[in-house]
Amino acid sequence: MSSPPNMSTTTTLQASPTGIRMITPKSTEEDTRLNQVIAQVVSFIQTNLCEVDKLTLNTGLDIEDSPRLIRVLDAYGVRYFYHGSILVIMGACPLNSVINTLVLNILDQRSTILPHELCPYFSSYRAGILCSGTIKGKGVRPQLRIKIPDDSITFHHPGKHTIYDTIMIEVAFSESRGDLHREMLQYFEHYRPAQLAILVKIEEDLSSRTPRTDPGFRDRAAQLLLRFGNDLGKEIHATYLENSAHDTSVRPEPFTDDEILEQIQVEDWIGTIAADVEVWDLMHSEPRLRGSRTRLFPTPDRNSVPYIYAGDMIPLALHDSFPNLNVSQRLAIDTDLLCMRMAALIPRFACWRAINFFSPEDEDEDMDYNADDDEGEE
Structure with a gap:
């Protein structure tokens, strides 16, 4: 009897952490799809x-049985997770790292509102969690039951060795405020440990960026291409080099981020940035915006500073377990600190965009794998 079309006749046994399982080599159609997915993933990592x-x-695809895809993701060092055929790659927008400062600001102040003996049991946590459901509706960010919060503050129960993610933190740059609110609702409705959700929204007005037709920008862009650009950058942006007054025969120099920061004008690459924060809690099992939305950048709002209470940081059911806990003690998020951090991150983002302009990554040069190297392994 002949084998089904497009299927290998070879079947192998492969050991796995869960025991021995049968691995059937992928059909030509599956292998083609795998190559398409890898190309899409690499393109996203390199450009977006x-x-x-x-x-x-x-x-x-069954990602669990696609080791070549996993190797590509690991080679780039990106944060990702998957469930079945769904792959989620976490972005790396420099502006979003403002939440690192937010988390440190909260943890640095915990000793002012919590009993001294409990302070060592709080930390930042970015591991995957499993929600019991999703929130219906459409947005930029599709929802899954399995997810990795952008950040969270956890309480490690000193007696039970149980970790509770009590404060969930999400940040959005490319995604909408509606997506942030759906994330908050998913935590409150489908993830029992969550008691507080801190949402940071960052927006960019690209219309305020220097126009690409501006003669000054075109001249500065040509200088970057000639001094630091690679062949791909010069090919993509060849129009910037047409009729350039600069010497086009110079050889590109190696560069560092600091050197590029000295050469660029931030407003050439970044539009006006605005950022704000919302703190949501539960009141009678219903989500409630605590206070009002608070502006973080470009000028921090000092009149509506969001507060976090000691009771937010420890699960409600455990409050009575710690007699020295005063749940009404509170700390204020330092909006001035977050504003300063955002101001420092904007030039870094401008630097990344400039480098991606004059020296974009070339897939063929960047990856040391070959799509054919792993034939027979899957």
Whole structure:
């Protein structure tokens, strides 16, 4: 009897952490799809990783049985997770790292509102969690039951060795405020430990960026291409070099981020940035905006500073377990600190965009794998 069309006749046994399982080599159609997914993933990482908060991709593959895809993701060092055929790659927008400062600001102040003996049991946590459901509706960010919060503050129960993610933190740059609110609702409705959600929204007005037709910008862009650009950058942006008054025969120099920061004008690459924060809690099992939305950047709002209470940081059911806990003690999020951090991150983002302009990554040069190297392994 002949084998089905497009299927290998060879079947192998492969050891796995869960025991021995049968691995059937992929059909030509599956292998073609795998190559398409890898190309899409590499393109996203090289061009949009710092522009998009998350990429959610229905690969149409069993990712668990696609080691070549896993190796590509690991080679780039990106944060990702998957469930079945769904792959989620976490973005790396420099502006979003403002939440690192937010988390440190909260943890640095915990000793002012919590009993001294409990302070060592709080930390930042970015591991995957499993929600019991999703929130219906459409947005930029599709929802999954399995997810990785952008950040969270956890309480490690000193007696039970149980970790509770009590404060969930999400940040959005490319995604909408509606997506942030759906994330908050998913935590409150489908993830029992969550008691507080802190949402940071960052927006950019690209219309305020220097126009690409501006003669000054075109001259500065040509200088960057000639001094630091690679062949691909010069090919993509060849029009900037036409009729350039600069010496086009110079050889590109190696560069560092600091050197590029000295050469660029931030407003050439970044539009006006605005950022704000919302703190949501539960009141009678219903989500409630605590206070009002608070502006973080460009000028911090000092009149509506959001507060976090000691009771927010420890699960409600455990409050009575700690007699020294005063749940009404509170700390204020330092909006001035977050504003300063955002101001420092904007030039870094401008630097990334400039480098991606004059020296874009070339897939063929960047990856040391070959799509044919792993034939027979899967």
